[in-house]
Amino acid sequence: MAYERFLNKNHPPSESDISIALGPSEDFWLDIHKYIENNYNFSPELIFFTKNYGWSLRYRKGKKTFCIA
Secondary structure, eight states: OOOOOOOOTTSOOOHHHHHHHHGGGHHHHHHHHHHHHHHOOOEEEEEEOOTTTOEEEEEEETTEEEEEO
């Protein structure tokens, strides 16, 4: 699969879209998210930044952002 970014604001990526894009790196991605969820009290939210950066997953609590993936 060719490299693609999720740039369509009207079409948020599903978990399967992300899984396909990550390919063999998916296990590492899932491990990072499990670690954050098990060790920190931050909620993930899928957000659209701009047409150049597209969709990202942000962990945040209140107004504090922990990380953006």
